[in-house]
Amino acid sequence: MEMVSTQESASLPQAAAEQMARNVSQLWGQLTEVAGDIATVTKEFKHQAERFGGLKTAAEDLSRTNATIGSLAGEAHQVSETATQITGQSAETLKTAEADIRALVESVNRIEERLKGLGSSLARVTKVSTEIETIARQTRLLALNATIEAARAGDMGKGFAVVASEVKTLAAQTSQATSLIADTLADLSQLSEQLGVESSTSRDRATRVLSSTEALVASVGDVRGKFVEVDRHIAGIADTTKHCDQDRTVMSSAILDISNDMGQESHHLASASQRLDGLLAGSEDLMSLVVGQGLPAPETPYVQIVRATAEVISKRFEEAIARGDISQGDLFDEAYQEIPGTNPKQMKTRFADFTDRVLPEIQEPILGRDANILFAAAVDRNGYLPTHNRKYSQPQGQDPVWNTANCRNRRIFNDPAGLASARNTKPFLIKTYKRDMGGGRLVMCKECSAPIMVQGRHWGGFRMAFLL
Structure with a gap:
């Protein structure tokens, strides 16, 4: 059996103590690293759980938004449907107005043509009146000559003189009548011309109104078509919103499950972190004891x-x-x-x-x-x-x-x-x-x-x- 010297036996506890000090230091370092890693993971899990909570809130907000969109789409559909009906009624009213205005234009055109015929008739009457006036002047001249000849004939021409006087009187009355007729015809001609001008102006205005009405009828028709198209899109939005809400329900359920799982894992990690903190505190106390005893630890x-x-x-x-x-x-x-x-x-x-x-x-x-x-x-x-x-x-x-x-x-x-x-x-x-x-x-x-x-x-x- 090999004998161990007293010096060697004394050095063994010292070597063991130094090894223990190194082991305690390594243990402390490893516990510190593990505690740090778990703390980091716990923090990340907590942040992720909070983010999933935010996703859950966002999904709930999305649900409310979809409900609002669906409600607004329903209201928009009603408004669009009402607007389509109103524009349809307006289109019918405008079509009726268009027909009335078209008839008015045609009536004004006929009146204008008749006024032109009236002008021609007045021109012929004026011509006849002028001719009568010429005849009346000639008749007065003949009456004057007859009066002169009757005066020359003496008693034999008295009867002729009476006739000549009556003819002269008749010629004068005829001349007055033709003058009055001429004045009247002149007024009628002026009035006819004014009516013609006004009729032409009214025709132009009626034509412009007709063109505007036709354009308005076309525009109302286009608007009605757009309302119909908008209503179709609104119906598509409502349908899409419905499907989106269904998908959101599935997504919210999945997010809730994940959030709950992460919450549990975060709780487990927090518990593990607390236990590690306890171990770390114990290792710190142990390390302090080792160093306090003067053992050559790295610290x-x-x-x-x-x-x-x-x-x-x-x-x-x-x-x-x-x-x-x-x-x-x-x-x-x-x-x-x-x-x-x-x-x-x-x-x-x-x-x-x-x-x-x-x-x-x-x-x-x-x-x-x-x-x-x-x-x-x-x-x-x-x-x-x-x-x-x-x-x-x-x-x-x-x-x-x-x-x-x-x-x-x-x-x-x-x-x-x-x-x-x-x-x-x-x-x-x-x-x-x-x-x-x-x-x-x-x-x-x-x-x-x-x-x-x-x-x-x-x-x-x-x-x-x-x-x-």
Whole structure:
């Protein structure tokens, strides 16, 4: 049997302890990764469930919209049907009016023709009247000659003279009558001409009205045809809406089933995430125990850094108070004042300018010690981070997402992980969490922190995050 030396036997527990420390660290890292993945999947499931809920709401809105469209289509069908009837009646009325106007035009044309014949008759009468007037003048002249001859004949021509006088009188009366007839004929001719002009104007107007009426009859016919076509389309819309509503019912049922399934899965994932959070917290406690025992775990160097740095900061703060660089009241100021125009909001305190002078020379060199270190910064007990690393202390711009990732100084990080580190009074604390870098980008990281004590009072903590 091979004997084991005392030195070798003493080294075995140490090697086993170191192996256990490494295993605990690996377990913590794996649990952290699994917890992060499940948290991401849970979040995505929740978002998808919410989106399916939105789809369900949209389907219900679609159903209401389809019902409204169906109702409006029914009303439009009634209106279109009524309009078709009205336009049909209007078309018949216009056709009747068209026939009446056409008859009127024809009547006016006949009157115009008759007026032309009347003009011709009046012209002939005027001519006859002129001829009678000529005969009357000649008769007066003959009566005058007969009177002269009767005077020459003496007593023998007295009888002839009487006849000549009567003839003269008759000729004068005839001349007067023909003159009156001529005047009357002139008035009639003028009136006939005026009637002819007015008749021609009326004919032209009636012709234009007839043309307009014919066009209107054609337009009403077209409108009626369009109403019939519209009514056919409306009927098609109503039928399509009915089929669409049927499809929507099937789709809504499917969406509801999927939404319910996803809700259940989301609940299961949330439950699993909670259990994993418990395991993760247990692994953090176990990791803290391993590191606290001084075992060489991968996290041990980081814990040593934060504990040493927290002590340095505590000493610098106490020395500054002793020199009068800042009062204890100002260093523990909690009257956070919002800096106007900042997004995300940044805050000002009475000690922020002081930490800007003191902390960078302590914090900045730490970033260069390990490429896996994400940040190293002190926060007060409320999670207020006055002075961050320079790369995270850029002046804010117009983009809130960029500001979130690059302008992290003067901000309050009061999330659970941030407050846990800020308010921890144990020698050190180890946590895992997802760091919000803005724009929905989360970085899974580990963090260790140590409390900062000033003159026996808990000021806050020194936080240092590093990649898994």
